[in-house]
Amino acid sequence: MDISSITTGYSLTQTASVGAQVNTPAATTQENVGVAAALGYTPTITYSPLTGSAFIQGLLTPLPPTLVFGAIQNGVPADLILLSVVISINGVKNQQTTLNGITPSDPDFERVRALLRKIQISGGVRTYVKPNPNGPATIVALRKADIAPEIVEDIRELRRLLKLNQDAEEFTIVQAPVSSSDTEIAIMTRSVISVMQNMAADVEVPAEDLAKTRAFPGYEKDQGASDKRMIRIHSSKQKSPDAFVSVNYRNTWFWIDDSDLRSKQVFLQLMNLFSMADTAPRAAAPVVTIPAR
8 A cells, every 4th residue: 555645634723712790889890801712734645556557567576686795795594595585506406385295305405505694693704795787787796714614614514505606705696597517606586476475375175175175274274395384374254363463364263372483574576576566667655734823
């Protein structure tokens, strides 16, 4: 939703009163004068849904590869952003959700996720994305002088799994299924719609809906094939008092538990991805005019 207009109505109320009191000749005469004024306003905000081909295209277009490393650079857990956004990195495939079920990820992908997160937490490598207006962006990876030996080994293993040059400090980032050299990081990313489709497999579908084929079974059916769950969305007939966010659909409540920090983090990430995908041209911002007297 977007704000399309803001209007404000004003009302001014004024009152005045005069009173007098006459007592006996022995008493004094009293007079009362009163004045009152009140100013009120009632703002009205009009919302309109975000629509149009540019917005829809933004939802369907794969997210830019620089988003992955830009998010890691800004503190987003590396293992989480890879699990939710990346399809493959240098040919190593992530898990994928389709109507037929969940296709498990390559074992090397899970190891890449774990290594990236461990290196990120250690702070042994400083990375930043260097944009290039005339071509692919570049990621610069600078190692600290006092890096721990075990982190050095993790970096070597990570580069071996991704077939990257062991001594290079700059790598080109491209949107491609496989890399063309040992100094190139080829990433296939999901669109926002694809991210939502993969998250939908993590929803606890009520047994009644499964029996009536209203929805496809997701994670619960393929739990043996994949144990990598992005988000946990519960369902029940009663509204949970401990819900972080909840919605009622067909007399069933779906919610994220307030104590589930990981799911809350993924939900926030999804909201941020929606903002990044909003590429529709913006109209002039609404203006609020307040008269002064």
